[in-house]
Amino acid sequence: MTRPAPQAPNTAARRLVETLIVNGVDRVFCVPGESYLAVLDALADVRDRIQVITCRHEAGAANMAEAYGKLTGKPGVCMVTRGPGATHAAIGVHTAHQDSTPMLLFVGQIALKDRGRGAFQEVDYREVFGGLAKWATELESPARTVEIVERGIATALQGRRGPVVIALPEDLLEEDGGPPPARPVTPARAGLDPAVLAGIGVRLARAERPLLVVGGSGWTVEAAHALADWAERLGIPVSGSFRRKDLIANDRPNYAGDLGLGCNPKLIARARAADLVIAVGARLGENPTQGYTLFDRAHTAQVLVHLHPGPEELGRVWPTALAAVADNSLAAEALTTLQPGRTWDEGTAAHAEYLTFSTPVPVTGRVNLAECIAHLNTALPADAVITNGAGNFAAWLHRFYRHRACRTQLAPTSGAMGYGFPAAIGAKAVHPEREVVCVAGDGDFLMTAQELATAVQHALPVVVIVVDNGTYGTIRMHQETHYPGAPRVIATDLKNPDFVRYAEAFGAFGVRCETTGDFPAALEAARAAARGGTPALVHLIADAEDIAPGRTLTGLRGG
Incomplete structure (x- = not known):
């Protein structure tokens, strides 16, 4: 040939x-x-x-x-x-x-x-x-x-x-491609307007109940740390926007929690009572603003300072007291130069509220997802990357897992099911030296579960914890809320495979877990397999009755 x-x-x-x-x-x-x-x-x-x-x-x-x-x-x-x-x-x-x-x-x-x-x-x-x-x-x-x-x-x-x-x-790809690249692209980055920075300083010095909200992308680890240090010294509460918890270490004494789905009611109250909200990088869209109910427009016009790299996001929904186009990291670094001449006690109180809210809650079934997620906090190293897709299982993860380092959370603000497992594989490709753990629902995992073959083929030993409650949990919860009555449940029940055998069919490791007490050993077995170079799966059998933290199907039906 x-x-x-x-x-x-x-x-x-x-x-x-x-x-x-x-x-x-x-x-x-x-x-x-x-x-x-x-x-x-x-x-x-x-x-x-x-x-x-x-x-x-x-x-x-x-x-x-x-x-x-x-x-x-x-x-x-x-x-x-x-x-x-x-x-x-x-x-x-x-x-x-x-x-x-x-x-x-x-x-x-x-x-x-x-x-x-x-x-x-x-x-x-x-x-x-x-x-x-x-x-x-x-x-x-x-x-x-x-x-x-x-x-x-x-x-x-x-x-x-x-x-x-x-x-x-396809017919152009083998033609003459013209001149070669001369140098790397250097993207333009806007710094924070000094006049805006001065205005923020004046407002901060007058504020009694400030709140810092961080979000968005493009942060350097150094800028995120510098902003966290500054806010901690001043005692200003810091909140992460929806699925941006890792921008600020959750064990910081002024970390207040994240503004997202299933948000701490006390954080919501704190945000509404704030007389200065400094949002850096956060778009303040539907989820962080609790369906656009967290603020009202008259209030934000008096208290909101919005810094964002995209001019189209400024004034998109909320009027502002001050707004500026600025790269997130450059804006953060500029803020750290402000010396308001005072400190606040709000940060300590806000962190205490967060610790209480992120403490495990009781459940009715044999597996307490709150306790299982809390175990990850002590079992995994601080730099472990945690990924997830979408579903009610994620509410347990976001509430009870405490991120301790930047760039350790991969979670879709788009609410995309099937995201977490391939994201974990991508993360392991970037950081082969770090542990990568995906937490997935049963419906969520099976949307991209075939990528187990990718993980095995390319020797990317991630760990995936499949929370199997036999239902599309988020839809089931809303279904039970809006159309109550078990006979009316439709299209949300799932018949799942034996996930351990499924994993083994690809050449991965699998272990089944049916109680909270068995979870630490099951997790360690999976981690040991991953350390040995084999992707691993924990099949965690959950009860749909415990549909969300502090909520049950029986309770939704008024029982």
Whole structure:
């Protein structure tokens, strides 16, 4: 058989890969497709610089890339084929958009000469992804490959971070790709306006009940620590926005908890009573503002200082007393220069409220998820990465797990089921030296459970705890609340496999756990397998009766 001749050194495909390398991309998550074979061939020559992780579904690949972007601050790169490949990957693009995560989705595309004919798997990606991505485009001139990819990287990283989609017509990829990249992209970052900083200083000195809310993406660990130190010295309560708990160590003496789903009622009361709210990076959307009920517009116009890298987020919902476009880390560093000449006692009181709220609660069944999650606090090292998707199981995780280090939480503010397990695999690829634990619901896990094959194939030994209560818990809870009566339950019951045997079928380790008391040993067995290089699964049998912390199905029915 005659082997195909190698590509010329300056094709569009090779220029694309060169641009990724120059910009520090060291991993690509993909499902291969014939529409971008030329790019795959170019990647074959740089295996020592870019690891290609082959996934079993485009949703898994996109979620891994999103997790990579969250952990590294660099764009996570996902490559998929046209049509169904791209639409499968749309879930990861949506999460990257909602979570402000830098990401590049490269989509193999039909030949440019066939566009508009309704060709096999033809999709207009500008139209499909226009509302999901920061920028969706298609390469139309191979000589502009470097320009388009560099613009994509800059767009993903500048302002409010987010996803970019670039379609690659297959007939252009082996044409002349134009000049090589000259240097890495250096994204522009806006500093905090000194006049705004001075205004914040005046308001802070007058405030009696200040509250600092941190959120968003693009933080450096150094800036997050510096802001936490500053707030701790002053005694200002600090809250994380929805699923941003890891920005401030939860054992800080002024940490107040997170503003999210199932929020501490005392934190809600504290936020409403605050006479100064400084929000850095947080968008203050639906979940952190409790369905837009946490504040009222007249109140925020007097007390809200909103600092955000995206100008479109300022004044989007809430009028402000002061607002400024600023990079999150630069804004945080500027705030630490303020010396209000006083301190507050609010931080200590707020932390005491958080500790009480995050103490395990009793349940009716044999497995107390609150106690199991609390055990993770003592069993796992501080730098362990914890991931989750969406479902009522996550309420137990977010309430009772206490993050002690930055970049240890991977959780979709988009509320995407199936996110946690591929995110864990992506995290292990980034940090092979750290423990990575995914907590997943049964319905949540089975949306991307086939990625066990990816974890085994690429030797990425994560641990996944599958909380199996035989139901889509969140929907079941709302169903019981709004349409009470067991005979009316429909579409939420689940018939699950034996997850231990499922894991073993892939070559992973599995252990079953049916009581709270057995959980520490089951977890340790799974961790030991992972330390030995084998992905591991804990099948944790829960009771749907304990539908949420402090809530039961019987109670929802008025029983």
